Amino acid sequence: MEIAYTLERPTRINARLTVRGLTVLLGPSGSGKTTLLKAIAGLLPARGHPYAGLPPERRPVGYMPQHYALFPHLTALENVAFPLAHLPKSQRQARALERLEQVGLAALAERYPHELSGGQQQRVALARALAREPELLLLDEPTSALDLPTREEVLTHLLQVVHTTGIPALVATHDPFLAQASHHLAVLVQGRIVQEGPAEEVYARPATLTVARLVGMTNLFPARVRSITPPWAWIDTPAGPLQVAALPWLTPGQTVYWGIRPEEVQVAPFASPTPNRLRGRLAHLTRQGLFIKARLDGAVELELLLPRRAADHLHLTPGTELEVTLEPRYIHLLPSDFSSGAPSSS
Numbered sequence: 001m002e003i004a005y006t007l008e009r010p011t012r013i014n015a016r017l018t019v020r021g022l023t024v025l026l027g028p029s030g031s032g033k034t035t036l037l038k039a040i041a042g043l044l045p046a047r048g049h050p051y052a053g054l055p056p057e058r059r060p061v062g063y064m065p066q067h068y069a070l071f072p073h074l075t076a077l078e079n080v081a082f083p084l085a086h087l088p089k090s091q092r093q094a095r096a097l098e099r100l101e102q103v104g105l106a107a108l109a110e111r112y113p114h115e116l117s118g119g120q121q122q123r124v125a126l127a128r129a130l131a132r133e134p135e136l137l138l139l140d141e142p143t144s145a146l147d148l149p150t151r152e153e154v155l156t157h158l159l160q161v162v163h164t165t166g167i168p169a170l171v172a173t174h175d176p177f178l179a180q181a182s183h184h185l186a187v188l189v190q191g192r193i194v195q196e197g198p199a200e201e202v203y204a205r206p207a208t209l210t211v212a213r214l215v216g217m218t219n220l221f222p223a224r225v226r227s228i229t230p231p232w233a234w235i236d237t238p239a240g241p242l243q244v245a246a247l248p249w250l251t252p253g254q255t256v257y258w259g260i261r262p263e264e265v266q267v268a269p270f271a272s273p274t275p276n277r278l279r280g281r282l283a284h285l286t287r288q289g290l291f292i293k294a295r296l297d298g299a300v301e302l303e304l305l306l307p308r309r310a311a312d313h314l315h316l317t318p319g320t321e322l323e324v325t326l327e328p329r330y331i332h333l334l335p336s337d338f339s340s341g342a343p344s345s346s
């Protein structure tokens with residue numbers, strides 16, 4: 001589904017994007033994600049396609065606001081039945097129960113929101129958004145209020161609902177976990193879609209520094225192109241020359257940014273001979289679930305994310321001298337485009 005919306009208030013938005021399966025709308029705080037969802041739902045005056053001109057109640061969308069906005073004095077069933085006021089009571093109840101079954105919550109139909117867990121409340125809100133059999137789901141931050149295991153459960157469930165109902169969903173979030181699992185990813189920065197595509201493509205090849213930072217490419221540094229001999233090019237960095245893939249837009253002498261994801265920095269053992277070896281001393285080791293996050297202080301400061309077993313196997317501790325390699329195919333190059341506002345937005 002193609003979406004194009006323009007509005008001036010409360011913030012300027014001019015966004016055009018495709019919604020396909022579970023589509024994540026990723027963007028920094030204040031970039032206009034909620035505003036765009038509300039505009040599509042008809043809750044804010046806007047020009048756009050589809051649905052412009054239709055009052056909110058006639059738009060075939062299911063909108064789930066941030067924090068769900070369940071009515072505390074209504075049961076799960078009554079919450080889900082709320083948007084079905086146009087139906088006779090018996091049909092309303094039956095339809096609402098069907099929707100609760102769809103989200104696996106029929107057994108808790110008589111509970112009030114405060115008697116449900118965060119994940120269960122999210123399901124009730126999703127059932128309510130599905131109540132009128134919309135052609136598009138608009139979900140605002142569906143995982144922000146949840147702990148990690150519940151987020152995983154909610155995500156699996158969302159993917160399942162999108163798959164079984166065939167209803168595409170546009171999901172506003174800053175949750176990189178959700179973004180990574182999406183079918184399609186659109187990045188909203190200052191009211192404009194600056195990049196969209198399959199999640200793995202946006203994660204591996206962010207188009208601007210802002211997108212790179214949003215998708216967790218935390219290692220980003222300026223460099224100068226030294227020479228180009230396709231298929232390779234060499235860039236000068238404070239850590240010495242690095243071999244990278246030659247891209248059509250590179251020219252010798254050009255200033256570029258190079259980046260590598262923390263999980264793609266390789267720690268020994270290496271197959272030799274390997275280009276792009278960097279030395280440094282480990283600092284700031286912290287646990288992140290089953291991974292260890294660390295900083296390698298050398299000519300540049302590199303963030304690393306290692307599986308716990310690798311860190312244990314190599315006896316990594318703060319102060320350990322370490323050599324890492326940066327495989328050319330994992331090094332991403334970006335033009336030093338200051339018009340994106342990215343260098344100052346870290």
Ligand SMILES: Nc1ncnc2c1ncn2[C@@H]1O[C@H](COP(=O)(O)OP(=O)(O)OP(=O)(O)O)[C@@H](O)[C@H]1O
Nearest residue numbers: 010011027028029030031032033034035036172174
């Ligand atoms: N009712 C309002 N009145 C004035 N400004 C508003 C209003 N609602 C939103 N804004 C402004 O519009 C901009 C976009 O807000 P919006 O809530 O759409 O961003 P967001 O990307 O959803 O942010 P977050 O991720 O923090 O929820 C922000 O600068 C915000 O301050």
